[in-house]
Amino acid sequence: xxxxxxxxxxxxxxxxxxxxxxxxxxxxxxxxxxxxxxxxxxxxxxxxxxxxxxxxxxxxxxxxxxxxxxxxxxxxxxxxxxxxxxxxxxxxxxxxxxxxxxxxxxxxxxxxxxxxxxxxxxxxxxxxxxxxxxxxxxxxxxxxxxxxxxxxxxxxxxxxxxxxxxxxxxxxxxxxxxxxxxxxxxxxxxxxxxxxxxxxxxxxxxxxxxxxxxxxxxxxxxxxxxxxxxxxxxxxxxxxx
Numbered sequence: 001x002x003x004x005x006x007x008x009x010x011x012x013x014x015x016x017x018x019x020x021x022x023x024x025x026x027x028x029x030x031x032x033x034x035x036x037x038x039x040x041x042x043x044x045x046x047x048x049x050x051x052x053x054x055x056x057x058x059x060x061x062x063x064x065x066x067x068x069x070x071x072x073x074x075x076x077x078x079x080x081x082x083x084x085x086x087x088x089x090x091x092x093x094x095x096x097x098x099x100x101x102x103x104x105x106x107x108x109x110x111x112x113x114x115x116x117x118x119x120x121x122x123x124x125x126x127x128x129x130x131x132x133x134x135x136x137x138x139x140x141x142x143x144x145x146x147x148x149x150x151x152x153x154x155x156x157x158x159x160x161x162x163x164x165x166x167x168x169x170x171x172x173x174x175x176x177x178x179x180x181x182x183x184x185x186x187x188x189x190x191x192x193x194x195x196x197x198x199x200x201x202x203x204x205x206x207x208x209x210x211x212x213x214x215x216x217x218x219x220x221x222x223x224x225x226x227x228x229x230x231x232x233x234x235x236x237x238x239x240x241x
Contacts, residue, residue, distance in 0.1 A: 005073065007168055007201050008035040008058055013067035015053050015224075027053040028064070029224035035203065037168070040195050042204040042212045045221035052173070054221060055205040059171045060088050072168070089118070093162030093170045093200075095191075097177035099154040101146040101161075107133070108142040111161045118165070132160040136190065152183030159191060169201045176208050188214050 015028040027050045035041065035058075045051040056062035057069060060076055069076040071087055079087065101110050108129055115125045133139050136156040146154055155175060162170060172191060176184035192214050195202040204211045212218045220227040 005036070006034040006070065007037050007072060009033065009070040010057070010064075011068045011070070013057060013064040013069065015050075015057060015062070016065040026224055028057070030067070031224070031226055032067075033219070033226065033229075035169075035201060037201055038195070038199045039217055040192060040202050040215045041217045041219060042206055042215040043219045043221060044206060044209075044212050045227075046207065049221045050224040051205050051221045053224075055171060055173055055203075058203060059092055059094060060084060089114070090165060091168050093165065093167035095155070095158050095162050095170065095172040095175050097174035099146070099151075099158045099178070101154060101157060103146050106143050106145060107138060107149070107157050110146070110157055111164060114161060114164050128164055129160075132164050135163070135194065136160045150183070151179050152186060155179060155183070155187050156190065159187075159194070163194070163198075163200075166198075167200065169203065170195070171203050171205070173205045174208070175204065176206070176211065184208070184210065 010031050010033040013028055013031045014026065017025045017027055019025070029050075031054065043051050043054060053062070057064055060069065060071060063077070071091060074087075076084065076087075102113070105113070111129045111132055112125055115128060120128070130139070133142055136159055138153060138156055138160065141149060141153060146157070149157065155178075170191070175191065176187055179187060188211055191202060191204075194200065202215075204215060206212070217229070217231045219229045
């Protein structure tokens with residue numbers, strides 16, 4: 001795949017929600033978008049702008065009412081349920097605002113979950129989990145439960161779990177929404193650093209301007225349409241706190 005060939009593409013995508021007794025709501029309205037390998041993007045917009053709907057469609061968690069989504073050049077609408085599940089599992093990693101960690105599992109077991117689902121042999125699983133916990137600086141917390149961690153540490157566990165399958169795309173939905181400003185700054189730097197190091201495409205869906213400052217491309221959504229799509233040549237590596 002060439003550098004300029006999109007890893008994700010939306011072509012004239014609309015998403016309409018019909019609710020009984022109410023007028024249909026158009027959450028996305030004819031959106032077209034190309035996302036290339038290794039891009040660091042933030043999708044911003046106020047609540048109700050359509051950015052969450054866009055994230056669900058980019059992550060192949062939801063289907064558009066009309067238009068087409070291409071993942072690695074393949075039309076998502078033509079994939080079977082199994083193909084779609086495999087594509088989501090192998091191509092896209094998700095980091096959510098609420099962390100979504102299993103409370104009864106240790107940090108190590110939480111990060112290991114996606115590998116168990118894929119039947120990765122135990123020795124290889126062990127190595128991959130350790131490498132990813134090391135990458136997020138949590139090797140010493142591998143036996144802890146989520147309840148024993150700070151918000152920032154929980155989010156780092158969620159990042160490690162999202163990266164164990166070596167996805168091409170990392171989708172982060174309000175990843176700093178539950179964090180204080182110091183933890184937020186660390187998480188943003190951590191994700192952007194990993195993106196550059198591993199060549200992963202990272203898409204933040206956020207209303208946090210601090211995240212937008214750290215990305216190379218900012219896509220602003222308003223009323224289900226792309227209001228602006230701006231690329232920056234240079235990004236401030238880190239702000240002075």
